[in-house]
Amino acid sequence: MHWVDLAAAIVANRHSRRPVVTAAFDEMSFLAPIQVGQVALLHARLTLVDRSSMEIRVDVQSEDMLSGERRTTGTAFVTFVALDPVTRRPSPVRPLALETEEERAEHACALERRRLRLERRKARTAK
Numbered sequence: 001m002h003w004v005d006l007a008a009a010i011v012a013n014r015h016s017r018r019p020v021v022t023a024a025f026d027e028m029s030f031l032a033p034i035q036v037g038q039v040a041l042l043h044a045r046l047t048l049v050d051r052s053s054m055e056i057r058v059d060v061q062s063e064d065m066l067s068g069e070r071r072t073t074g075t076a077f078v079t080f081v082a083l084d085p086v087t088r089r090p091s092p093v094r095p096l097a098l099e100t101e102e103e104r105a106e107h108a109c110a111l112e113r114r115r116l117r118l119e120r121r122k123a124r125t126a127k
């Protein structure tokens with residue numbers, strides 16, 4: 001999970017070119033173990049950019065070092081917030097350019113995830 005957070009942080013930082021902090025880590029299921037003798041492959045990409053927040057999808061696979069066989073081991077959605085380097089307050093970031101049908105479809109799902117995430121946040125802070 002630390003690697004997932006790091007991979008997502010790199011993507012958020014490269015997009016915003018600002019300091020970033022993890023705001024939310026959505027549920028992550030571990031579908032298969034990564035064993036000794038296997039390499040963990042992490043693929044992280046931006047799926048949503050709002051004002052200062054960014055959702056990054058991280059797909060994790062295992063690769064067997066002898067056979068090269070790859071298996072999906074998990075997917076996580078991590079939200080990062082870009083901060084102003086001086087005030088350390090949330091700071092606007094440039095929008096995300098959606099170029100392919102796949103990116104647009106992923107973005108539509110990300111909007112729904114964001115809505116649910118913010119609802120959960122509101123419910124927690126209301127307690």
Ligand SMILES: CC(C)(COP(=O)(O)OP(=O)(O)OC[C@H]1O[C@@H](n2cnc3c(N)ncnc32)[C@H](O)[C@@H]1OP(=O)(O)O)[C@@H](O)C(=O)NCCC(=O)NCCS
Nearest residue numbers: 020021022023024050051052053054079081090117118121
């Ligand atoms: C994340 C953080 C900077 C947000 O600050 P805040 O004062 O709550 O700011 P706001 O309410 O104005 O929210 C700023 C943005 O963060 C988003 N955000 C805040 N909490 C969130 C959460 N739990 N889930 C998803 N998004 C969240 C808001 O939706 C908003 O997004 P937008 O600008 O794109 O619309 C602040 O809560 C924080 O510093 N948290 C601790 C971060 C941390 O220590 N992480 C672990 C170590 S890196």
